[in-house]
Each structure stands twice: as C-alpha cells, then as structure tokens.
Amino acid sequence: MNAVPAAAVGILAGGGPLPAKVAEAAKAAGQPVFIIGFEGFAEPDVIAPWPHECVRLGAAGRMLSLLRAHGCTELVLIGPIRRPSLRSLCPDSEGARILARLGKALFAGDDGLLAALVRILGEEGFHVRGAHEFLSHSxxxxxxxxxxxxxxxxxxxxxxxxxxxxxxxxxxxxxxxxxxxxxxxxxxxxxxxxxxxxxxxxxxxxxxxxxxxxxxxxxxxxxxxxxxxxxxxxxxxxxxxxxxxxxxxxxxxxxxxxxxxxxxxxxxxxxxxxxxxxxxxxxx
Amino acid sequence: MNAVPAAAVGILAGGGPLPAKVAEAAKAAGQPVFIIGFEGFAEPDVIAPWPHECVRLGAAGRMLSLLRAHGCTELVLIGPIRRPSLRSLCPDSEGARILARLGKALFAGDDGLLAALVRILGEEGFHVRGAHEFLSHSxxxxxxxxxxxxxxxxxxxxxxxxxxxxxxxxxxxxxxxxxxxxxxxxxxxxxxxxxxxxxxxxxxxxxxxxxxxxxxxxxxxxxxxxxxxxxxxxxxxxxxxxxxxxxxxxxxxxxxxxxxxxxxxxxxxxxxxxxxxxxxxxxx
CATH class of the missing domain: 3.40.140.80 (LpxI C-terminal catalytic domain)
Structure with missing residues (x-):
C-alpha cells in the first residue's frame, strides 16, 4: 500500500520575505512547494532557493498550467502586489477569460476584487489557503x-x-x-x-x-x-x-x-x- | 447729528489671497479694516496694501491690544495656518491665559480647537464673522x-x-x-x-x-x-x-x-x- 502523497502547495508570490517563509513552513509540514513569482513584485533572492517560475500578472494561462504541471492543489497568495492598470496587464487568453469572470469586481475596492479572485481560483479546482494557516508563529x-x-x-x-x-x-x-x-x-x-x-x-x-x-x-x-x-x-x-x-x-x-x-x-x-x-x- | 461710524473689521490672516479679498469687501461695505498677519503664514504681498501688523501666533496679548487700538469690534479668521507645536508657540502672558482657557480643546481635533477659539474671542467682546459673509461671490x-x-x-x-x-x-x-x-x-x-x-x-x-x-x-x-x-x-x-x-x-x-x-x-x-x-x- 502506498502512502497518500501530500498535496503540493503553489505559492503566488508578491514582494517581501513572506513567500519564502510560507515555503519553509509547507516543506516542514511535508508538502512539496512551487512558487509563482509575479514579475516586478516577487523578490528574486527570496524565491531563488525554491522551485519557481516568474510570470507576468496578466499571464494567467501560463500560471494555471505551471501550477497544474507541478501538482499544486493548494494555493497561497502572499506578499504585496500593486494593483496594475488594465492597459499594463496584457492578459493572455486565459487571463482575458478570468478578467471577464471578474467583471464588475475589477471596478470594486480591493476587498471585492480579491474575494472574486479567490472564488475563481476555487472554481478552477484549487483550495486557497491563508498564509496565516502556515505561519502560525507570525x-x-x-x-x-x-x-x-x-x-x-x-x-x-x-x-x-x-x-x-x-x-x-x-x-x-x-x-x-x-x-x-x-x-x-x-x-x-x-x-x-x-x-x-x-x-x-x-x-x-x-x-x-x-x-x-x-x-x-x-x-x-x-x-x-x-x-x-x-x-x-x-x-x-x-x-x-x-x-x-x-x-x-x-x-x-x-x-x-x-x-x-x-x-x-x-x-x-x-x-x-x-x-x-x-x-x-x-x-x- | 453724527452718523454712527461703521464697525472696524479685524482680519486675522493666514496664508493665501483671501485676507485681501475680505479686506476689499469690508472696505466696499464702508467698514475700516485692520489686518493681523500671522508670522510665517500671512503672505507679505497680500497684506502690504492694507493697514496691518505682523504678529506671532503666540502673541495673543499684542494681537488683542492692536485690534482694540484700531477699534475693531468684528473679527474674521481667514487663510490657512498650520497648527503649531506648543513648544514653538512661545505665548505672551495673554497668550498663556488663552491657552489655559482653551484647556482640553488644545488636544481636540481642529473642529473642537477652532470652535473654542471663536468662543473665547466672543467672550473678549469681538463679534466673529465668517469670511463667507463678506465674500458672497466666492x-x-x-x-x-x-x-x-x-x-x-x-x-x-x-x-x-x-x-x-x-x-x-x-x-x-x-x-x-x-x-x-x-x-x-x-x-x-x-x-x-x-x-x-x-x-x-x-x-x-x-x-x-x-x-x-x-x-x-x-x-x-x-x-x-x-x-x-x-x-x-x-x-x-x-x-x-x-x-x-x-x-x-x-x-x-x-x-x-x-x-x-x-x-x-x-x-x-x-x-x-x-x-x-x-x-x-x-x-x-
């Protein structure tokens, strides 16, 4: 009988040191880790020691396929990101579909936009967890x-x-x-x-x-x-x-x-x- | 029979162009004008054409005697002033008495502090009028x-x-x-x-x-x-x-x-x- 493999954690990383701390905590809990570093936000030194790829914010299609290719079923969004302008986002085709699903939430405050993003990632089959669930000491x-x-x-x-x-x-x-x-x-x-x-x-x-x-x-x-x-x-x-x-x-x-x-x-x-x-x- | 002389208007002037506009409006209404320019706030070019003196914010005694010497019975407070630190205020003896009367209002928001100042000026016998009463076109x-x-x-x-x-x-x-x-x-x-x-x-x-x-x-x-x-x-x-x-x-x-x-x-x-x-x- 084989042991059930631990769910891999995909970390969507903005700025600051916390993405690496979440990665450490997940690894300590026996979970494999893969980091998506958002270009212009994630700090290269922070994510370099971990399996990772850098992805533009708008490249949602590439992001989702990387997460699936690395077997990530859990996601953590951590580290600050500046809300981009629609013009600078240059979405790929999956990104454009997600923008359409966000719809009115794009013009809501941060609360509404982020809640809609978490909902869509859930609909895509990911279990979105809070960083605080990993960083209990923080x-x-x-x-x-x-x-x-x-x-x-x-x-x-x-x-x-x-x-x-x-x-x-x-x-x-x-x-x-x-x-x-x-x-x-x-x-x-x-x-x-x-x-x-x-x-x-x-x-x-x-x-x-x-x-x-x-x-x-x-x-x-x-x-x-x-x-x-x-x-x-x-x-x-x-x-x-x-x-x-x-x-x-x-x-x-x-x-x-x-x-x-x-x-x-x-x-x-x-x-x-x-x-x-x-x-x-x-x-x- | 002599005409009743028009009440003189004392203008307590902070920054910007409005002190001169209030002075013009008062003069047009036949009222004599005297401007107290607060040092560091009133703009010299704005008040120069009018009878005026420059006074430190803390020099309340000098301010009140100037206003009385010029027969001001009405007062207008106009133009922005930055709230000073107590340390930089260096109040004269009348200023210290007014600070004591302000009491707790010194540690209130602007609304509370300014309302208390208007009340005290009223108690000193002045009729405090709003700049908008003079500047109806504005x-x-x-x-x-x-x-x-x-x-x-x-x-x-x-x-x-x-x-x-x-x-x-x-x-x-x-x-x-x-x-x-x-x-x-x-x-x-x-x-x-x-x-x-x-x-x-x-x-x-x-x-x-x-x-x-x-x-x-x-x-x-x-x-x-x-x-x-x-x-x-x-x-x-x-x-x-x-x-x-x-x-x-x-x-x-x-x-x-x-x-x-x-x-x-x-x-x-x-x-x-x-x-x-x-x-x-x-x-x-």
Missing part, C-alpha cells in the same frame, strides 16, 4: 510584545484609532491610521502604511506621542490580503515620532516577529496586539 | 461651473466620495477624498488637499477617471475653517489625472472663482457645486 495573541507598554495617554489614542480604523474598514478604504492626542494625523488608503507614516512625521501636533493603529477591514479576504507588519514598519513609525504600534491580534502577519520585537525594544516603542472588539469598548 | 449655489459636466461614471464616483467624506467628516478627520471607479484612492487628514492629490496620481487604478470630493465637516466651525478651492487645486487635480472636482455648494470659498472656472475649462475638467444631502441620496 500571528500573535492579544498582548504586548517586548519591553514597552502603552501608558494611559497612548491607550486613549489607540482607542480613538480603533474607532477610526473600523469606520475606514467598513468603507473598504484602508487598514490604518495615525492618531496623536486624539487627532487623526493621517489615514491610509491606496498609498500603503509606509507612505502614511512618512507624512505623519510632517503633520505632528502640539505635544508628544502618537500611535499607528492597523486593523483587518471587516470585509477583508484574509486568504489574499492580510495586514502585515515588519521591522521596517517599526523603524518608519519611530522615524515619524510615534510611541508605538497597535495591530489586530490573530489577523496580522509579522514578517519577522523577533526582529520586530528587537527593533521596538531598541527604539523604546511599544508593540501591542489588540482585539478591536474589546479594546475600543472598555477603557483599559 | 460661495456658489448648486450647479456646474464652466463647460464640462460629470457623466454617469463620474457621478457615481462623486456619490461614493460624498458618502466617504461625510463619514470622515463625522469623525473630524478631514474634508476630502479622491475616488476612481468606486475605489477610494486617498483620504485627506492633516496633510491637506494638495498633498492628497499628489499621491492620488501615484495610486491610480485600472481604467480612467477619478474625482476629488471636498465637503464641510458636519461639526466644522465655518467662521474659522471653511473649505477653500483655488486654481492651484484645479491644476493639481488635473495633474493627478482626475476628471473633475465636486465641492459643497454654499460651504466652500473659491479663492478666485473666474480663474477656477477658466482653468477647469482649459484643462477639460468639471467643477460642480453639490448639496451633499441630496447628491448622495438620489442617483442623478
């Missing part, structure tokens, strides 16, 4: 990471930020905001967290302090677009003069948990994983 | 300015933007957002409209189009902080690839109405003054 429970704890002043800013981020999330605008002394300095939409942090530094208000709050949007497809936080975010928040970062427990991927914590400790900042359902409601 | 009724009219696609983006801007306004975050194909590209907080427009150009999405929507915040003190729109806004919106601008009828100051309209016509953009209460609700 997702943390509520609590403080590192040495620094938000004081009452910072807690008040976090509560205000949670309320604002939830309102933004309900409108599918973005995941984050920066709050200082109860004033919203900046709100994240398409530009991303690092650009928001950069301008927050220039908009600082009377007094000290300031926090970054980053939450999952209520309708956000966790299997395609989970909030991430890395050491660069910690350094950029410090450069903007902030005292710490509050992020959603269970729903944020730390690209490098120990380095995030080490950087926060070195810079004198707090890192706190919160449950927004309870954090906003009850003064801590 | 405030427009609902309707299109110029040759271009938003099509159904742009109208849908405007309706989405109205919904988003109202939600942002209720949270005292900001006045504006940029929407393209139903996707919110950027949201304005402390950085101002021009900075938001600049990054919108870099965040463009598949397809054409895009609109800037700018509304009064529901709690906003019109006498201290009315949304403004000038030819530079029109040019920046065009540089960001947008098709037009929707702004709140009756609650937006056009710094130069005819040049705004001429620029929009030249660049092929629409300018539409809307009533958000009806625009958002009924598809046009």
């Amino acid at each position: 997702v943390v429970k509520p609590g403080v990471l590192g040495r620094y704890v938000p004081d009452a002043h910072a807690q008040a800013d976090i509560r205000h930020g949670v309320m604002v981020a939830q309102a933004l999330g309900r409108l599918d605008i973005g995941q984050g905001c920066v709050v200082q002394n109860g004033v919203v300095l900046a709100v994240e939409a398409m530009e991303g967290t690092d650009a928001m942090l950069a301008r927050s530094g220039a908009c600082r208000q009377p007094g000290e302090g300031g926090v970054l709050v980053k939450l999952l949007k209520p309708g956000q497809e966790k299997r395609a677009d989970m909030p991430t936080l890395g050491p660069v975010t910690v350094r950029n928040a410090h450069a903007a003069g902030l005292r710490g970062i509050a992020f959603e427990a269970g729903n944020t991927l730390l690209t490098d948990r120990s380095e995030c914590q080490a950087e926060a400790d070195r810079l004198g900042m707090f890192l706190i994983a919160i449950d927004p359902a309870t954090y906003g409601a009850t003064p801590a | 405030v427009v009724k609902p309707g299109v300015l110029g040759r271009y009219v938003p099509d159904a696609h742009a109208q849908a983006d405007i309706r989405h933007g109205v919904m988003v801007a109202q939600a942002l306004g209720r949270l005292d975050i900001g006045q504006g957002c940029v929407v393209q194909n139903g996707v919110v590209l950027a949201v304005e907080a402390m950085e101002g409209t021009d900075a938001m427009l600049a990054r919108s150009g870099a965040c463009r999405q598949p397809g054409e189009g895009g609109v800037l929507v700018k509304l009064l915040k529901p709690g906003q003190e019109k006498r201290a902080d009315m949304p403004t729109l000038g030819p530079v806004t029109v040019r920046n919106a065009h540089a960001a690839g947008l098709r037009g601008i929707a702004f709140e009828a009756g609650n937006t100051l056009l710094t130069d109405r005819s040049e705004c309209q001429a620029e929009a016509d030249r660049l092929g953009m629409f300018l539409i003054a809307i009533d958000p209460a009806t625009y958002g609700a009924t598809p046009a």
Whole structure:
C-alpha cells in the first residue's frame, strides 16, 4: 500500500520575505512547494532557493498550467502586489477569460476584487489557503510584545484609532491610521502604511506621542490580503515620532516577529496586539 | 447729528489671497479694516496694501491690544495656518491665559480647537464673522461651473466620495477624498488637499477617471475653517489625472472663482457645486 502523497502547495508570490517563509513552513509540514513569482513584485533572492517560475500578472494561462504541471492543489497568495492598470496587464487568453469572470469586481475596492479572485481560483479546482494557516508563529495573541507598554495617554489614542480604523474598514478604504492626542494625523488608503507614516512625521501636533493603529477591514479576504507588519514598519513609525504600534491580534502577519520585537525594544516603542472588539469598548 | 461710524473689521490672516479679498469687501461695505498677519503664514504681498501688523501666533496679548487700538469690534479668521507645536508657540502672558482657557480643546481635533477659539474671542467682546459673509461671490449655489459636466461614471464616483467624506467628516478627520471607479484612492487628514492629490496620481487604478470630493465637516466651525478651492487645486487635480472636482455648494470659498472656472475649462475638467444631502441620496 502506498502512502497518500501530500498535496503540493503553489505559492503566488508578491514582494517581501513572506513567500519564502510560507515555503519553509509547507516543506516542514511535508508538502512539496512551487512558487509563482509575479514579475516586478516577487523578490528574486527570496524565491531563488525554491522551485519557481516568474510570470507576468496578466499571464494567467501560463500560471494555471505551471501550477497544474507541478501538482499544486493548494494555493497561497502572499506578499504585496500593486494593483496594475488594465492597459499594463496584457492578459493572455486565459487571463482575458478570468478578467471577464471578474467583471464588475475589477471596478470594486480591493476587498471585492480579491474575494472574486479567490472564488475563481476555487472554481478552477484549487483550495486557497491563508498564509496565516502556515505561519502560525507570525500571528500573535492579544498582548504586548517586548519591553514597552502603552501608558494611559497612548491607550486613549489607540482607542480613538480603533474607532477610526473600523469606520475606514467598513468603507473598504484602508487598514490604518495615525492618531496623536486624539487627532487623526493621517489615514491610509491606496498609498500603503509606509507612505502614511512618512507624512505623519510632517503633520505632528502640539505635544508628544502618537500611535499607528492597523486593523483587518471587516470585509477583508484574509486568504489574499492580510495586514502585515515588519521591522521596517517599526523603524518608519519611530522615524515619524510615534510611541508605538497597535495591530489586530490573530489577523496580522509579522514578517519577522523577533526582529520586530528587537527593533521596538531598541527604539523604546511599544508593540501591542489588540482585539478591536474589546479594546475600543472598555477603557483599559 | 453724527452718523454712527461703521464697525472696524479685524482680519486675522493666514496664508493665501483671501485676507485681501475680505479686506476689499469690508472696505466696499464702508467698514475700516485692520489686518493681523500671522508670522510665517500671512503672505507679505497680500497684506502690504492694507493697514496691518505682523504678529506671532503666540502673541495673543499684542494681537488683542492692536485690534482694540484700531477699534475693531468684528473679527474674521481667514487663510490657512498650520497648527503649531506648543513648544514653538512661545505665548505672551495673554497668550498663556488663552491657552489655559482653551484647556482640553488644545488636544481636540481642529473642529473642537477652532470652535473654542471663536468662543473665547466672543467672550473678549469681538463679534466673529465668517469670511463667507463678506465674500458672497466666492460661495456658489448648486450647479456646474464652466463647460464640462460629470457623466454617469463620474457621478457615481462623486456619490461614493460624498458618502466617504461625510463619514470622515463625522469623525473630524478631514474634508476630502479622491475616488476612481468606486475605489477610494486617498483620504485627506492633516496633510491637506494638495498633498492628497499628489499621491492620488501615484495610486491610480485600472481604467480612467477619478474625482476629488471636498465637503464641510458636519461639526466644522465655518467662521474659522471653511473649505477653500483655488486654481492651484484645479491644476493639481488635473495633474493627478482626475476628471473633475465636486465641492459643497454654499460651504466652500473659491479663492478666485473666474480663474477656477477658466482653468477647469482649459484643462477639460468639471467643477460642480453639490448639496451633499441630496447628491448622495438620489442617483442623478
């Protein structure tokens, strides 16, 4: 009797270090891995050690046949990708069919578009899994990471930020905001967290302090677009003069948990994983 | 019998051309004018033709005695000012007393702070008037300015933007957002409209189009902080690839109405003054 072979995992890789971390975790679980690196987004050094091919975003036909040829039945979408213009996409014939199936979702916010992509990949016979299912160490429970704890002043800013981020999330605008002394300095939409942090530094208000709050949007497809936080975010928040970062427990991927914590400790900042359902409601 | 002398108008001037326009309108109405130009904000060329003094933001004592010495009983606050840090404010003794009276409002959003300032100036015996009371030509009724009219696609983006801007306004975050194909590209907080427009150009999405929507915040003190729109806004919106601008009828100051309209016509953009209460609700 032969053992049932483990399902191969296809990793659709955007930028950053996480595609390799998912690959490591899948390999450790005994699953073969094949990486599709999206041209212009996936970092060559990150995917080079793994079986991989680089594919244009629009080349869906080539992507699907590579995944099938390598026996991938499970898929993980991981790493940031900039939404391309339709003109720059140059879809192959399978890509054009998928664009047609996406239809109106192409003109929806990210939530709607990514949810439609996950649905179509499911219809193509793949089981789409979330990166957090592989990276359990990168997702943390509520609590403080590192040495620094938000004081009452910072807690008040976090509560205000949670309320604002939830309102933004309900409108599918973005995941984050920066709050200082109860004033919203900046709100994240398409530009991303690092650009928001950069301008927050220039908009600082009377007094000290300031926090970054980053939450999952209520309708956000966790299997395609989970909030991430890395050491660069910690350094950029410090450069903007902030005292710490509050992020959603269970729903944020730390690209490098120990380095995030080490950087926060070195810079004198707090890192706190919160449950927004309870954090906003009850003064801590 | 002597005629009752007209009340002198004190203009507390931030940046831009509007302080001079308020001065012209007051003079045309037969009222003497005295301008307090805030150092670092008021433009010397704008206030030079008028009786004026330049005063540091923190020098409230000097400001109040100048206003009283020139017989000002009415005040107008006009032109943008960046919220200073407490440390850079260096208040004089009257300034310190006003800071103490502002108290908690110093750590509120702009709405709360400006409302508190207007209240304190009232308690000091001044009648604070809105710039729009002088600049009736700069405030427009609902309707299109110029040759271009938003099509159904742009109208849908405007309706989405109205919904988003109202939600942002209720949270005292900001006045504006940029929407393209139903996707919110950027949201304005402390950085101002021009900075938001600049990054919108870099965040463009598949397809054409895009609109800037700018509304009064529901709690906003019109006498201290009315949304403004000038030819530079029109040019920046065009540089960001947008098709037009929707702004709140009756609650937006056009710094130069005819040049705004001429620029929009030249660049092929629409300018539409809307009533958000009806625009958002009924598809046009």
